[in-house]
Amino acid sequence: MSTTPVKVAVTGAAGQIGYSLLFRLASGSLLGPDTPIQLQLLEITPALKALEGVVMELDDCAFPTLAGVEIGDDAEKIFDGVNLALLVGARPRGPGMERGDLLSANGAIFTAQGKALNKVAADDVRIGVTGNPANTNALIAMTNAPDIPQERFSALTRLDHNRAISQLAAKTGSAVSDIKKVTIWGNHSATQYPDIFHAEIAGKNAAETVNDQSWIENDFIPTVAKRGAAIIEARGSSSAASAASATIDAARDWLQGTPEGDWASMAVRSDGSYDVPEGLIYSFPVTTKNGDWEIVQGLEIDEFSRSKMDATAAELIEERDAVKELGLI
Numbered sequence: 001m002s003t004t005p006v007k008v009a010v011t012g013a014a015g016q017i018g019y020s021l022l023f024r025l026a027s028g029s030l031l032g033p034d035t036p037i038q039l040q041l042l043e044i045t046p047a048l049k050a051l052e053g054v055v056m057e058l059d060d061c062a063f064p065t066l067a068g069v070e071i072g073d074d075a076e077k078i079f080d081g082v083n084l085a086l087l088v089g090a091r092p093r094g095p096g097m098e099r100g101d102l103l104s105a106n107g108a109i110f111t112a113q114g115k116a117l118n119k120v121a122a123d124d125v126r127i128g129v130t131g132n133p134a135n136t137n138a139l140i141a142m143t144n145a146p147d148i149p150q151e152r153f154s155a156l157t158r159l160d161h162n163r164a165i166s167q168l169a170a171k172t173g174s175a176v177s178d179i180k181k182v183t184i185w186g187n188h189s190a191t192q193y194p195d196i197f198h199a200e201i202a203g204k205n206a207a208e209t210v211n212d213q214s215w216i217e218n219d220f221i222p223t224v225a226k227r228g229a230a231i232i233e234a235r236g237s238s239s240a241a242s243a244a245s246a247t248i249d250a251a252r253d254w255l256q257g258t259p260e261g262d263w264a265s266m267a268v269r270s271d272g273s274y275d276v277p278e279g280l281i282y283s284f285p286v287t288t289k290n291g292d293w294e295i296v297q298g299l300e301i302d303e304f305s306r307s308k309m310d311a312t313a314a315e316l317i318e319e320r321d322a323v324k325e326l327g328l329i
């Protein structure tokens, strides 16, 4: 085992997602069995006692990869020297709400945390935002951390990506492992565009294999885009274990690279690729290597896809303008 632990911060660590995420991080799901991990856990003051209980449970697991745990309510202390920050802590939506309804409640969290990361994080820090509305929260954190390269920020659309794979596997009776190159475009919201026109199932084009445009438009896309609401409706609270799992998948691929012949969906700062307005945190198909991502270029976009990609960009522009109005960026 290497000796220097990788320092990983998790915010909202006493929350629902945290309760699943921390144990997977500590057991090596992110960095493998040979890399020790130091957990730096941030919570609000009233949640610190509950977090102490979670740390007792982490201790009781005796994970060989867990080098240490620090908890606290001071972002500058907890983010000090972190190599990866997973920003989960934020209020979840309840039944009947859209994720954008959380903008003013949660936006302020990400100004403070962006500033703290800017001051004290390690030079190689990567920041993944799970707390909703994830894309715009990432934009807020990025804007408030001017010394951190902008490509180090990303928002989570991996859960949507995984949901799309699962729906496609069920529809076609295929194995999840045979499905590659699914894309989520845009916002982690109901306007997102899950795209299977470039996806493959066992090497064959997925949309051609499905051969059912009505299913794609009226079943697949809305099911994936509204899955979060369906889970809230069924469970009475928002997805947690699947969100934690996707948070790990996204960070693992970012740090260790996407598998050969596949790509991932990550919401990252648009450089204008596919005519997405520059500067938005927009989900693209990306390949990753050595902690860097690249947007997959050259995909053919038909009229149907174009209108969906533009609609989700328009929503992100509205969210950006709203947080500008609130003085958060």
Ligand SMILES: NC(=O)c1ccc[n+]([C@@H]2O[C@H](COP(=O)([O-])OP(=O)(O)OC[C@H]3O[C@@H](n4cnc5c(N)ncnc54)[C@H](O)[C@@H]3O)[C@@H](O)[C@H]2O)c1
Residues within 6 Å of the ligand: 011, 012, 013, 014, 015, 016, 017, 018, 042, 043, 044, 047, 088, 089, 090, 091, 092, 093, 109, 129, 130, 131, 132, 133, 134, 156, 157, 159, 160, 188, 238, 239, 240, 243
């Ligand atoms: N992007 C995605 O795919 C995805 C999926 C599921 C949930 N989410 C979002 O993740 C967020 C967390 O969900 P949850 O179910 O764990 O919620 P939760 O309410 O169970 O936990 C949130 C935790 O964040 C803490 N918190 C609040 N403000 C904080 C701050 N300033 N600093 C540190 N911690 C703070 C709270 O005390 C709480 O313990 C929500 O916004 C939810 O909507 C995103």
Ligand SMILES: O=C(O)C[C@H](O)C(=O)O
Residues within 6 Å of the ligand: 092, 093, 099, 132, 159, 227, 228, 229, 231, 238, 239, 243
């Ligand atoms: O839908 C939500 O509000 C929670 C989360 O973003 C999800 O997609 O499950």
